[in-house]
Amino acid sequence: MKAFVRRFMSSPEGIAGALVLLLLALAAVLAPIILPGDPAAIVGRPLLPPFSDASFPLGTDQLGRDVLTRLVYGAQASLTVGLSSALVAILAGTLVGTVAGLAGGLVDEALMRVVDAFQIVPGFLLALAFVSVAGPSLAVIVLAVGLGAWTGPARLARAEVLSIRERDYVASARVIGMHPAEIAFREVLPNALPPVLSLVSVIVAAAVLIEAALSFLGLGDPNAVTWGGMIAEGRNLLRSAPFLSIIPGLGLVSAVVGIYLFGEGLVEALSIRGRRA
Template identity: 60%
Template sequence: MSVWRRLNLEGRAGLVLLLALVLMALLAPWIVPGDPLAIVGEPLARPFASQAHWLGTDRLGRDVLSELLYGTRTTLLVAFFSAAAALVIGSLVGTLAGFLGGIADAVLMRITEAFQTVPGFLLALATISVTGPSVPTLILAISLGTWTQAARVTRAEVLSLRERDFVAAARTLGMRPLEIAFREILPNAFGPAASLAAISVAAAILIEAALSFLGFGDPNRVTWGSMIAEGRTVLRAAPYLSIVPGLALVVTVLSVHLIGRGLSRSERFLQP
């Protein structure tokens, strides 16, 4: 069954919104060619006052529409890759902990609990402070704070699967323990962990925006958080500088939330 058919109405609405955002990000160089950080007009031009700058300009004279579209690229890039990295790390840790058991399980779960005691945003902030701001370090920093949920969910699934008949049959065929864990058990335990992807993506979007707002984003890229931070200095004179990227953040998180709700409800209906 395709993802579209599995989704209910709100899930489909979220998917359409997210696909529109992805399309905007991909087509940004053609919609608004040129450097989004380049000064192209008079400072603080109002939205829709000029055909050359539909959403106006910021206090330095940079095009807001260009910044918004290129900010979409940065936000989605960081969100998707950090969520994928968190899912991979969590699945590997959870599989090893659940399948090996004993001391390995205890050690890996204590490490997981240690990461859970630190809020994800503070962990990301500390990581960026040490490594320096860039897109790869943003992805690493955010994934370090969000992999623990996937690890615990995967471990629980592996614990319920490792005594099944297909695992015993794999042992009888002479498969090695790690081969059984990652070739036979992990694919069957991956579904519940993958359902956390929507939560991870939404969390990554908000953490990335907060880090950029505080000045810990990549200085060579436009981000929605940096746009909001830039606009707060002229909030009374040009509120649109913060409202436009703020609305983009709301729409993006809302679309991911709707997709997650749609998938979770469809899973409930499909259960026997």
């Protein structure tokens, strides 16, 4: 672990991404403390431009709500959806890929055809259809994004398992009578998981963008403040108050860029570790 951290810290991209994500995460977690007000509350004169009033550093929207408060609470929704969707996709994909790789035969063939069926549908369209049917909420969006993202981890996990199951230590485990489930979770899965984890950054970034797109289309959680919803609310005032869309747009861009940079550092550290192993 110390060697991995040292390799990650040697990556400028990884450090930059980690700092951006740390800042966003702190803002999201500490939002009720640093900005205890209700993000939906009308607190000032409508359409105050940024930096014109010390009480509202980023101005107010068309209803008089504080843009800074809404921006920070929007980070909560985006990071929650991104991380939760990645967790769902990694868990589901790794489980399916591990079972397919170890079982082989008809089980492998059947599971891979299911993966193909999900993979031919674009993730955003799948999420759009799922949310339209099930109704907009953060939990539904997490499941919808996870349904569109689990196929990548499944294929990668299967490929790793197919390679690992032929190695000597797995054969030794079979010889001593270890149960197949124990072989899968003690011998195979820990070694197959690191390459799969390299997909986390891609899944999180895609989930943040999909959530923003759904909110922009009016399919986001109506009870949560989201960056996509803020952009959508400001689009009718682009000429008179462009900051209403630009500010949450910059928040969205910074989150996605930070995630990708962090992912680059993570992949680099994992690949170096793999080469040296």
